[in-house]
Amino acid sequence: MKKKWLKRLVVVATTAIMGLSLLAGCGGNDTETPDxxxxxxxxxxxxxxxxxxxxxTPAVDGATVQFRYWADTPEFSQLMQxxxxxxxxxxxxxxxxxxxxxxxxxxGFAENLxxxxxGGADIDVATWRLSxxxxxxxxxxxxxxxxxxxxxxxxxxxxxxxxxxxxxAGGREDATFVMPWNLQILxxxxxxxxxEEAGIEVPTxxxxxxxxxxxxxxDRDGDGTPDVYGFGLRGGPGGQEPWGSFVHGRxxxxxxxxxxxxxxxxxxxxxxxxxxxxxxxAPSDGFSEIIDNFHSGLTAMTIHHTGSSGGMxxxxxxxxxxxxxxAGAGRWTSMADTxxxxxxxxxxxxxxxxxxxxxxxxxxxxxxxxxxxxxxxxGTVQAGEFFQNNRFVQASIESQGFGGVIPILDxxxxxxxxxxxxxxxQALLGQVTAEEAMETLQDxxxx
Amino acid sequence: MKKQSILSRIFxxxxxxxxxxxxxxxxxxxxxxxxxxPAEDLLGRVTYxxxxxxxxxxxxxxxxxxxxxxxxxNSFIVAxxxxxxxxxxxxxxxxxxxxxxxxxxxxxxxxxLCNNMFPTVLLMIPLFTIMRTLGFLHTPWSxxxxxxxxxxxxxxxxxxxxxxxxxxxxxEAALVDGCNRRKAxxxxxxxxxxxxxxxxxxxxxxxxxxxxxxxxxxxxxATRTIPVALRNLIGQLGVRWDLLTAGGIxxxxxxxxxxxxxxxxLVTGLTAGAVKG
Numbered sequence: 163m164k165k166k167w168l169k170r171l172v173v174v175a176t177t178a179i180m181g182l183s184l185l186a187g188c189g190g191n192d193t194e195t196p197d198x199x200x201x202x203x204x205x206x207x208x209x210x211x212x213x214x215x216x217x218x219t220p221a222v223d224g225a226t227v228q229f230r231y232w233a234d235t236p237e238f239s240q241l242m243q244x245x246x247x248x249x250x251x252x253x254x255x256x257x258x259x260x261x262x263x264x265x266x267x268x269x270g271f272a273e274n275l276x277x278x279x280x281g282g283a284d285i286d287v288a289t290w291r292l293s294x295x296x297x298x299x300x301x302x303x304x305x306x307x308x309x310x311x312x313x314x315x316x317x318x319x320x321x322x323x324x325x326x327x328x329x330x331a332g333g334r335e336d337a338t339f340v341m342p343w344n345l346q347i348l349x350x351x352x353x354x355x356x357x358e359e360a361g362i363e364v365p366t367x368x369x370x371x372x373x374x375x376x377x378x379x380x381d382r383d384g385d386g387t388p389d390v391y392g393f394g395l396r397g398g399p400g401g402q403e404p405w406g407s408f409v410h411g412r413x414x415x416x417x418x419x420x421x422x423x424x425x426x427x428x429x430x431x432x433x434x435x436x437x438x439x440x441x442x443x444a445p446s447d448g449f450s451e452i453i454d455n456f457h458s459g460l461t462a463m464t465i466h467h468t469g470s471s472g473g474m475x476x477x478x479x480x481x482x483x484x485x486x487x488x489a490g491a492g493r494w495t496s497m498a499d500t501x502x503x504x505x506x507x508x509x510x511x512x513x514x515x516x517x518x519x520x521x522x523x524x525x526x527x528x529x530x531x532x533x534x535x536x537x538x539x540x541g542t543v544q545a546g547e548f549f550q551n552n553r554f555v556q557a558s559i560e561s562q563g564f565g566g567v568i569p570i571l572d573x574x575x576x577x578x579x580x581x582x583x584x585x586x587x588q589a590l591l592g593q594v595t596a597e598e599a600m601e602t603l604q605d606x607x608x609x
Numbered sequence: 610m611k612k613q614s615i616l617s618r619i620f621x622x623x624x625x626x627x628x629x630x631x632x633x634x635x636x637x638x639x640x641x642x643x644x645x646x647p648a649e650d651l652l653g654r655v656t657y658x659x660x661x662x663x664x665x666x667x668x669x670x671x672x673x674x675x676x677x678x679x680x681x682x683n684s685f686i687v688a689x690x691x692x693x694x695x696x697x698x699x700x701x702x703x704x705x706x707x708x709x710x711x712x713x714x715x716x717x718x719x720x721x722l723c724n725n726m727f728p729t730v731l732l733m734i735p736l737f738t739i740m741r742t743l744g745f746l747h748t749p750w751s752x753x754x755x756x757x758x759x760x761x762x763x764x765x766x767x768x769x770x771x772x773x774x775x776x777x778x779x780x781e782a783a784l785v786d787g788c789n790r791r792k793a794x795x796x797x798x799x800x801x802x803x804x805x806x807x808x809x810x811x812x813x814x815x816x817x818x819x820x821x822x823x824x825x826x827x828x829x830x831a832t833r834t835i836p837v838a839l840r841n842l843i844g845q846l847g848v849r850w851d852l853l854t855a856g857g858i859x860x861x862x863x864x865x866x867x868x869x870x871x872x873x874x875l876v877t878g879l880t881a882g883a884v885k886g
Contacts, residue, residue, distance in 0.1 A: 232844075233674075233841070233844070234844025234845050235844055235849060236669065236673040236674050236675050236841075236842070236849070236852070237673075238844075239673075239674040239675075239841070240673065240674050243674065261830075262829055262830060263674075263830060263841065264825065265825065265837060265840040265841045265843065266844050266845050267825070267840055267843070268843070274825055277733045277734050277737060277826060278737060278826065280734050280737075281733075281734045281735075281736075281737030281738045281741060281826075282737070282738055282741055283737070283741065283746075450848070469845075
């Protein structure tokens with residue numbers, strides 16, 4: 163008798179637990195519920211109920227801002243934690259920022275963030291790449307920053323070209339979803355000693371640049387194989403950025419990649435490889451390879467941003483310098499961004515804006531950009547001694563005026579990750595012509 | 610029988626054995642020497658031994674924001690709990706499926722198989738919502754529950770296969786001798802099931818030890834596991850090879866130790882017969 167009673171109790175308890183779990187699961191995407199999740203590990207913010215429930219009332223004082231970010235190295239991770247500590251200790255509104263680090267994961271950061279936000283995670287602010295914007299905007303996940311920007315005096319401290327890029331990413335004229343933070347502007351690294359050996363000066367036009375690539379391809383021992391290649395061409399992942407400079411150098415554009423000018427730019431890119439001015443591995447070379455090739459002295463020039471300048475100086479000292487990509491019929495260089503966004507589900511948008519504005523123009527901007535070597539978006543910080551005395555940063559700042567991004571469309575992520583490397587690989591190896599390759603790229607981006 | 614000459618043993622046994630061992634062990638050797646190379650040796654000319662040995666990468670793993678000790682602790686808690694929960698449930702379920710006839714048995718077993726056919730990404734958002742609502746998010750339980758959803762079905766099938774091969778006469782003999790079902794299961798079946806449980810346990814432990822996707826979604830800085838901590842070392846601007854390889858070496862050590870002990874039980878299990886005659 164007792165055993166039967168026990169069995170029944172176990173069955174009822176199990177059914178109740180399963181039912182509760184299902185109900186909990188069916189609770190859906192209730193993003194307004196602030197309990198659970200990260201809040202469990204954070205001290206409960208001291209916000210009065212009235213303030214939290216009324217969206218029109220500023221909820222700044224004592225608010226907690228959940229901040230999701232990625233850090234490229236353990237040093238950057240420590241730096242971000244220092245910045246958060248500094249902000250928490252010095253802001254006068256009693257705002258507490260809680261930093262939550264997540265891996266960059268080869269770009270998977272945005273996908274994980276999307277899943278979390280869709281699942282109702284309590285995230286107020288996240289670090290950002292512009293290319294992720296359409297996905298989040300189409301799902302109404304990002305807050306429009308326009309009301310905050312209208313009354314913020316830091317707007318004018320940031321270049322108008324940067325604001326234009328931020329607005330364009332959202333796809334709406336009347337809304338800005340992304341807050342600028344820092345930039346990685348591509349420029350050309352070169353080895354002054356190899357330029358001297360080749361008897362050339364720093365190129366000032368696109369034509370001179372192509373000639374410099376040829377001149378710095380040097381066969382020192384006369385065995386028929388170059389010991390130094392003029393250009394560390396990037397045909398693998400991320401190669402669309404330097405490639406874009408060639409296309410624009412001939413007057414082409416991303417909007418019409420099948421124009422004669424765009425095709426001519428592509429032909430130049432192919433010729434650099436097929437004429438033997440780039441290492442044989444170029445069709446598959448990505449970031450690590452072009453940097454390693456430059457470090458080992460195999461290439462005389464390559465294109466990258468300040469993120470690699472520390473390593474360059476460590477290896478070469480003064481025997482490495484930089485110049486902006488020269489102007490031809492047109493001029494363009496990739497201006498990659500790292501920015502921030504505030505989520506629509508955030509209940510502390512004002513406090514969140516204080517944090518992102520601190521990162522964009524305040525002490526947070528100075529600390530982060532000086533610590534990482536990235537280019538500041540704030541004109542005031544750019545004018546500081548640290549950046550004025552750095553030749554790599556100077557090349558970046560000089561490139562800022564013609565910096566841009568690959569058109570941000572729904573097709574862009576796949577175009578960058580798959581279509582471009584495959585197509586450019588075929589073009590470099592002569593399997594398709596420049597014209598055919600450009601048609602493929604055009605169709606895939608604007609399909 | 611003709612005795613093999615020393616020469617033929619060398620060419621037919623030892624040399625192929627050495628070649629296979631080299632093939633298998635070289636990646637581990639390479640990982641290890643990368644972890645102890647000084648930073649300046651990591652790039653540039655390839656050498657098969659370090660110019661000097663430095664344990665700086667190991668030091669940094671434990672003293673910087675990587676906090677590898679916490680990651681090891683968290684991974685161990687999650688893997689141990691998952692193994693305990695999955696093994697308990699799977700053993701009982703496997704026993705029920707193999708010894709009892711009940712309505713819906715076939716459908717349930719098929720459902721267990723189908724469960725593994727759903728791509729993980731499909732489960733991600735619903736599971737996240739469930740964990741958040743239950744208050745399990747950012748606790749080891751969120752991972753334990755997630756991992757058991759795909760380790761239990763596989764383990765049930767694994768144990769079921771083993772149990773089906775066990776002759777019923779073993780239990781029948783116990784029952785005749787006065788045991789009840791529970792006692793027969795604990796005293797007779799469980800000891801025989803030992804090697805199978807070890808093999809299944811190793812599978813469950815390894816799966817949860819190495820899992821990344823759920824761990825990335827359901828943990829925070831305090832509960833982060835090893836795969837997430839290591840993935841943090843792969844940034845946009847490059848890979849911290851020294852820290853990554855040092856972390857890799859430390860990660861495989863517990864697994865190797867476990868295999869070392871598990872191997873004995875596995876071999877015992879393979880050679881032990883159930884009933885004679």
